Amino acid sequence: MTVQVFIDGAVGTTGLEIAQRLAGREEFALITLDEARRKDDAARREAINDADVVILCLPDDAAVAAVGMIANARTRVIDASTAHRVAPGWTYGFPEVVGREAVAAAKRVANPGCYPTGFIALLAPLIRANLLPVAWPYSCHAVSGYSGGGKALIERFEADRDIAWRGYGLAFGHKHVPEMQAYAHLAIAPLFSPAVIAAMRGMVVEVPLPLSIIPGAPSADVLRAALTEFYAGSPIVSVAQDFPAGGELLLRASMAPWDGLELHVIGSADGEQARLVARLDNLGKGASGAAVQSLNLMAGLDETAGLRL
Incomplete structure (x- = not known):
């Protein structure tokens, strides 16, 4: 059976890369709207309700509005925005952490953020295994390709090629922090320091660990073995x-x-410090690749089908 898929926001970076990963795959048929109709709410509503799965590549408010257009019990959703990542009734689309069965059975899947993907991948298993404490002030330093900042930031970076690094979120309260705290199971919100660099794609996420003062913390070797x-x-x-x-x-x-x-666990020679480091593509496992992985599972397919591995 061919799965009908509608990408709402298909002309954005994430939407385009999802479509590339689905191109030529007979398991899926893409419902598309031409330029004149893609911003027409009536046309979008029809496409959303015709789809077996709709993938939302939209700003948060528009994603919420799109979900409100669903008028049937059949259409399933993968939302790549921030809007539903900690919302009740939504499954977090990180199969390795929440379980493949949970994603496969979900009606509503919230695609993880790119930075949280690295952070949660590193910390959640270690906290779940009681190797690191829930109540600790973790910090996260991360850099991403500028495509991770959305259309406006892409335009700013490409308009000024002299910028090599742009730190942001300096006023705190970054929108990724709630999901980072929720899915890493932290009692204290992490101190998050994101930045974008003069590359289109790619990402490194780091969580430094002062092992000598973290209560009950094991060695870097034990942490690596657990991961x-x-x-x-x-x-x-x-x-x-x-x-x-x-x-x-x-x-x-x-x-x-x-x-x-x-993922990397890098320990100091004296055993007093460690660095948890994740390397990924912010447009891959950090966005489009993650959405396609969830789509594959929801369609009962091999989770890696169509992925760039």
């Missing part, structure tokens, strides 16, 4: 076993689309 066991058999998430070559991790401006997620 390795948690993600064992995953075709998408890998845990590096070796120290990064030369003590460096790289993001290249020429990075090709990639839907994997690579």
Whole structure:
């Protein structure tokens, strides 16, 4: 049976990359609207209700309005906006963390944010295993390709090629913090410091751990072994076993689309400090790749079908 899919917001970066991953796949048929109709609410409402699955690549308010257009009990939703990530009745679209069965059975799936994907992938398994405390003031430092900032930021970066790094969210209260806290199961909101760099795509997320003062914290080797066991058999998430070559991790401006997620636990020689580091593509596992992974599961297919791995 062919699954009818409508991407609402198909001309944005995330929507375009989802469509690329679905191109040529006989399991799915894309419902499309031409330029004249894609902003017409009546046409969108019809397409949404004709779809088996609608993928929302819209601003938060527009995503909420689109869900309100559903007038049947059949249409399922994957929302790539922030609007429903901690909303009741929505399943968080991180199969490795919440369970593949939960995503496969869900009617409403909230696609994770790109930064939270790295943060939650690193911390949630370790906190769940009681290796790190729930009540600790974790911090998160992260850099992303400028595509992660949306259309307006893309335009600003491409208009001024002299900018190499742009720190933002300096006023606190970043919209990703609620899901970071909720799905890492933290009692204290993390201190989140995001930035974008002069590359279109790619992302590094880091959580520093002062092991010597964290109550009950084990060694970096124990943390790495726990993550390795948690993600064992995953075709998408890998845990590096070796120290990064030369003590460096790289993001290249020429990075090709990639839907994997690579995790590192890097410990100091004296055992007093560690760095949890995630490397991913903010447009891949951080956005479009994650949406396609959830779509595959919801359609009863191999979760990696169509992904760039």
